[in-house]
Amino acid sequence: MQHILQREQPVLREIARSILTEEIGTAKLDKIIVDMETALGEQKDGIAIAAPQIGENLRLFVVSGSLLKKADKNYRGEGGYLVFINPEILKKSREKSDVEEGCLSVRWLYGKVKRSIRVTLRALNEKGEKVERGASGLLAQIFQHEVDHLNGILFTDKADELWEMSEEEIRELQGK
Ligand code: ZN
Numbered sequence: 741m742q743h744i745l746q747r748e749q750p751v752l753r754e755i756a757r758s759i760l761t762e763e764i765g766t767a768k769l770d771k772i773i774v775d776m777e778t779a780l781g782e783q784k785d786g787i788a789i790a791a792p793q794i795g796e797n798l799r800l801f802v803v804s805g806s807l808l809k810k811a812d813k814n815y816r817g818e819g820g821y822l823v824f825i826n827p828e829i830l831k832k833s834r835e836k837s838d839v840e841e842g843c844l845s846v847r848w849l850y851g852k853v854k855r856s857i858r859v860t861l862r863a864l865n866e867k868g869e870k871v872e873r874g875a876s877g878l879l880a881q882i883f884q885h886e887v888d889h890l891n892g893i894l895f896t897d898k899a900d901e902l903w904e905m906s907e908e909e910i911r912e913l914q915g916k
Contacts, residue, residue, distance in 0.1 A: 742779035744793050744844045747894055751792050752845055756799045756890040758826050764868040773866060776802045777821050779844075785910055786844045787811060788882045790889035793845050799826045801886035803879070812878040827863035829887055830872070832856040839881050841895045848906060851899030855881045 745752060763769050772791060780789045787808050790801040806819040833856045842850045859880045862872045875883055885895060896902060
């Protein structure tokens with residue numbers, strides 16, 4: 741089982757460093773990406789994960805396209821894992837909404853956070869190709885949550901309301 745760091749770990753509070761072009765496609769970085777995908781695959785309620793959550797101080801996050809599809813009926817993008825290296829939010833809608841959020845590194849707290857309803861993100865994929873994509877709904881929320889991770893910010897810093905749920909309660913909600 742891939743260990744996911746919890747919020748008292750200092751690496752989660754650091755500004756993660758940018759990944760160099762020459763690191764992209766190396767066995768070392770590819771292994772980190774696989775470890776992140778494994779960590780995500782082992783969690784029942786996680787759709788995305790940032791590198792600091794497995795102890796790697798790097799600007800990188802991974803989204804599970806297939807879980808996103810299940811969670812957001814409006815998502816029309818690809819399945820599989822989407823990799824975002826050195827992501828930058830280029831644009832954020834002024835319009836925000838209160839959304840419920842949790843985090844694999846903040847077990848088992850949930851809260852309400854204000855997030856822009858649309859964002860545009862620029863990043864590199866695992867092949868080092870430039871990607872720029874607009875997102876709304878859950879993916880827009882994920883982009884903001886994950887970029888926060890790379891800047892040492894956890895959703896609990898921003899949440900207006902926080903509550904605790906047990907792992908069993910979550911399973912029941914999800915009917916698992
Ligand atoms: Zn998180």
